[in-house]
Amino acid sequence: MSATPETPSMLKKRELETLRDDHARLSRLIDVLRIVPEAKALDILGKLRHTTADLDTLLFGDKQRLFAPDALPRRALACLPTQGSLEFELMVRHAVAYPTLAPLDAAGVGVMSLLTCAVANNLADDISSDLPTTASSLTPEIHESAARERGPPRRYTPAPPTILCDSRLELLDISSWSQVKVKSELAATLISLYLRTDHPTLGFFDADLFLADLVDVRVRYCSRLLVSAVLSWACLAYAKFDPGAIQLGEAFFAEADGLWQAEQASDSLPTVAAAQLLGLVAIHNGRDAGNPYHRLGTQMAQRMGLFGRPDSSAHETSSPSRIRESDLNARVRSHTAWGAFNWAIMRSLLFQEEEPAAKYPPKAHPPGQTTAFQRAHLAPDTAAPTPSLPTYMEQTFPNMCDFWLLTSQWTTLYYVSGKTPIVDRVSAEFAHETFRKLLAWIDNLDIMLARGDMSSHHCIILHIWFHVSVLQLFRPFVHRLISPLSEMIFEPHSPDGSAMAIFTASLSQLKHLAIVFRYTFRCAAYAAFWHVALLHVANAAMQDTEDPQWRGYFMLCLEGYADLFGAFPVAGAIAKSLLSMALRLDVITSSEARFLISRIYEKGAQRSHAEQISASFVVDLNLAVTDPEAPQLANLNDAFDDLVMFQEFTQLEPSTTVGGDPQHEPDQ
Numbered sequence: 105m106s107a108t109p110e111t112p113s114m115l116k117k118r119e120l121e122t123l124r125d126d127h128a129r130l131s132r133l134i135d136v137l138r139i140v141p142e143a144k145a146l147d148i149l150g151k152l153r154h155t156t157a158d159l160d161t162l163l164f165g166d167k168q169r170l171f172a173p174d175a176l177p178r179r180a181l182a183c184l185p186t187q188g189s190l191e192f193e194l195m196v197r198h199a200v201a202y203p204t205l206a207p208l209d210a211a212g213v214g215v216m217s218l219l220t221c222a223v224a225n226n227l228a229d230d231i232s233s234d235l236p237t238t239a240s241s242l243t244p245e246i247h248e249s250a251a252r253e254r255g256p257p258r259r260y261t262p263a264p265p266t267i268l269c270d271s272r273l274e275l276l277d278i279s280s281w282s283q284v285k286v287k288s289e290l291a292a293t294l295i296s297l298y299l300r301t302d303h304p305t306l307g308f309f310d311a312d313l314f315l316a317d318l319v320d321v322r323v324r325y326c327s328r329l330l331v332s333a334v335l336s337w338a339c340l341a342y343a344k345f346d347p348g349a350i351q352l353g354e355a356f357f358a359e360a361d362g363l364w365q366a367e368q369a370s371d372s373l374p375t376v377a378a379a380q381l382l383g384l385v386a387i388h389n390g391r392d393a394g395n396p397y398h399r400l401g402t403q404m405a406q407r408m409g410l411f412g413r414p415d416s417s418a419h420e421t422s423s424p425s426r427i428r429e430s431d432l433n434a435r436v437r438s439h440t441a442w443g444a445f446n447w448a449i450m451r452s453l454l455f456q457e458e459e460p461a462a463k464y465p466p467k468a469h470p471p472g473q474t475t476a477f478q479r480a481h482l483a484p485d486t487a488a489p490t491p492s493l494p495t496y497m498e499q500t501f502p503n504m505c506d507f508w509l510l511t512s513q514w515t516t517l518y519y520v521s522g523k524t525p526i527v528d529r530v531s532a533e534f535a536h537e538t539f540r541k542l543l544a545w546i547d548n549l550d551i552m553l554a555r556g557d558m559s560s561h562h563c564i565i566l567h568i569w570f571h572v573s574v575l576q577l578f579r580p581f582v583h584r585l586i587s588p589l590s591e592m593i594f595e596p597h598s599p600d601g602s603a604m605a606i607f608t609a610s611l612s613q614l615k616h617l618a619i620v621f622r623y624t625f626r627c628a629a630y631a632a633f634w635h636v637a638l639l640h641v642a643n644a645a646m647q648d649t650e651d652p653q654w655r656g657y658f659m660l661c662l663e664g665y666a667d668l669f670g671a672f673p674v675a676g677a678i679a680k681s682l683l684s685m686a687l688r689l690d691v692i693t694s695s696e697a698r699f700l701i702s703r704i705y706e707k708g709a710q711r712s713h714a715e716q717i718s719a720s721f722v723v724d725l726n727l728a729v730t731d732p733e734a735p736q737l738a739n740l741n742d743a744f745d746d747l748v749m750f751q752e753f754t755q756l757e758p759s760t761t762v763g764g765d766p767q768h769e770p771d772q
Contacts, residue, residue: 190605191612200554201546201570202609205616268296269496270311275319281331284355294338294349300496301341301631304562307471307501308377308443310436311494325436327374329367332360333381340388341630344670347710357385368400373440376405380447388632388672390717390737402448402461410441412464434468435491441466442501446508449515450569453576454636456722456732458520462512470505472497476548477506499550500562507566510545511573514538518580525730526580532603535577539606542577546570555617561625561634568617568637571610575640576725578603583729615641615657622664629667635675638664642682643725649691658686662700669708674737677717679704681740685724687747694751701744717741 110118184204185191194202268274278291295318299311310325317326339353360382367375379401386397405411445466452459469482472493493501514535518526553563581603618637622628642661645654662682668675680701686692692700717738722728724735733739 185609190602191609194606194609198543198547200549201543201567202613203555205612268292269300270296270315270494272315272319277321278331280321281318281326281328282335282356282359284332284335284352284359286335286352291335294335294342297341298334298338299494301561301627302337302633304497304500304560305504305565305633306380306443306447307439307497307504308380308447309374310439310471311497312491313432313436323374325374325432327367327372327378329360329363330374330378330381332356332363333378333385336360336385337381340385341627341632341671343710344630350710353385357382364397368404371404371408373408373436376401376408376410376444377440379404380444384447384632387719387721388674390674390677390719392718392720392738398448398451402444405441405444406461406464408437410437410468411445411461411466435471438466438468438471441468442470442505445512446504449508449512450633452515452519453511453573454722455720456519456728457720459515462516465509465512470502472499472502475499475502475506475550477545478502498560498563499553500560500566503549503553504566506545507542507570507573510538510541513541514573514577518576523732527584530580532581535581535603538577539574542570542574561621561627561631564617564621564625565631565634568614568621568634571614571617572636572640574610575607575614578607579725580729582607583726611640611644618657618660618664622660622667628664630671632668632672635665635668635678639678639682639723640725643685643723646682646686646689646691647726658682662704666704666707669704669711673711674717674719674721676704676708676711677719677737677741678721678723680744681723681737684740684744684747687744687751694748697744697748 185195191202195204273292273296276288276292276295278286278288282291303311309330313325314330316322317324318331333356336353336356339349339356342349343353360378364375364378364382368379379397383395383397383401386392445461448459448461451457452462467483469478493499514530517530517534520529552558553566555564555567585601585604614637618641621634621637625631628634638661641657645651645658645661648654662679665675665679665682669679683692683697683701687694687697719737721737722732722735723737723740727735
């Protein structure tokens with residue numbers, strides 16, 4: 105049977121398809137050259153000049169390469185907002201909160217995704233090996249640099265800090281405090297890791313007095329329960345260095361839980377602090393079992409007068425020794441009161457739940473140096489001057505206290521029982537007034553807490569939470585504008601229009617902060633409280649797929665959660681929930697979702713991904729505006745397999761692959 109003659113229209117169609125395929129292959133090659141280290145890119149270009157090999161064979165010979173590299177542009181976030189826009193005004197008038205964003209070189213900070221690191225470098229290695237070896241004009245120094253740069257840039261399993269944050273920890277005898285078999289040197293390292301990493305954010309107890317009692321084996325400001333709780337939490341982070349810490353942490357948690365059951369009827373400051381830490385451990389292990397610790401610990405704090413009213417007994421005096429004891433007790437009460445209050449507001453924001461304690465902030469001044477906000481808004485402090493905080497805490501914690509006090513003013517109105525939408529209970533004008541208060545606070549931060557080259561990780565966490573607070577403050581009003589069911593007309597200068605502009609400005613800052621934090625601080629792999637940046641950026645990326653950078657940011661967030669998964673089981677569940685959202689929104693394919701979750705599980709191989717997750721973190725932030733339960737972590741995590749199977753069964757594939765190239769329809 106003779107072949108059908110090719111008509112002119114068929115010829116043009118075939119030529120067009122050939123050109124389109126050639127363009128896709130060249131675009132893929134350019135992506136690889138953009139992503140890999142410069143020396144390797146130059147090496148590939150040099151060898152390409154001396155070969156006639158088919159690019160199709162070089163780039164796409166392996167089925168796995170369907171998952172093309174996704175990376176942020178080499179000059180990410182380089183565009184300034186339009187002069188005269190609200191975002192421009194924020195950058196000019198409120199530079200501490202909205203600094204002009206410095207361009208980030210993707211190669212310089214290593215902005216590569218789960219797919220990029222595995223695939224782009226493999227592609228480059230394969231291209232280099234497939235091409236003939238030729239004499240090159242590259243200098244020997246560049247060749248040596250290329251050899252050193254093989255593998256994912258700057259991503260490695262961090263080594264644990266070897267220098268203790270306080271020399272007194274060298275005197276620790278852990279057998280005096282715990283029956284768990286552990287060397288005192290390791291216990292000291294774990295406590296130091298907690299104090300450096302999370303205590304500047306949490307501040308549940310006075311670290312100086314805790315350590316004094318710890319090494320002297322006294323139980324005034326330390327207790328077996330508190331020590332076990334600290335070690336249990338610290339073991340989560342330490343699992344990034346040594347998977348054996350997982351089992352050790354479980355032993356400390358079991359010990360602490362047993363002590364909690366025996367001691368929760370006796371109110372004490374160490375017990376209040378320990379309850380908050382036990383709740384954190386349970387939640388970050390993916391269990392809502394953390395809720396009782398938080399609730400009972402907060403009730404204990406209220407019984408002890410830590411919230412809502414001054415403690416008269418703290419000011420009773422009868423002798424010099426009594427005065428000293430009262431001053432020390434006031435220090436500890438201040439730490440525990442503000443630490444518990446701050447975590448209560450943070451938890452309310454994460455879970456979007458009502459928090460009764462939020463209505464009654466501590467009356468005591470926060471620990472540390474008095475801030476400008478405290479001088480303006482709190483009654484004069486009649487207590488003895490507070491000693492300086494440890495150097496590793498800097499002044500982050502007292503400013504955290506100011507921030508959470510301001511944030512509580514809106515969370516108490518937003519997150520209440522009942523199903524009435526926020527926009528029906530709260531006006532946009534209230535949101536703008538609260539935003540002005542937040543701006544006034546951050547404008548007066550100490551200059552050393554502004555973002556800069558010397559910023560500590562906990563200082564950046566403070567800025568991350570500021571922008572998260574702004575996003576959630578305005579989200580209900582922005583959602584009202586962008587909802588498909590909305591009949592509102594967008595007016596830039598209306599309260600809702602301004603809300604959109606502020607929301608966009610804070611989102612840009614948060615994207616920048618997410619990149620900087622992940623590629624600047626070693627603790628990005630084991631510090632829990634920066635992950636909210638990943639959560640909000642990932643949500644925004646999936647909702648704006650017309651942004652050419654959306655996949656790069658989405659992969660950045662998945663990679664961040666994959667790193668954290670080695671420390672916190674809940675991080676893997678959040679990543680899986682984000683993939684469930686992406687499947688539901690039809691922005692990734694089922695095959696991509698399976699590939700990505702397998703890569704995430706590989707990075708957290710020491711953690712079991714078969715455990716049942718029950719934590720009530722809100723993951724789908726826009727859906728939570730109208731449906732408080734559906735967007736919770738447990739529901740989205742459980743839906744992943746069903747969504748994958750549904751898409752595979754119906755063969756509904758999105759129009760793009762991870763690399764962003766159109767999928768061609770099969771030949772008829």
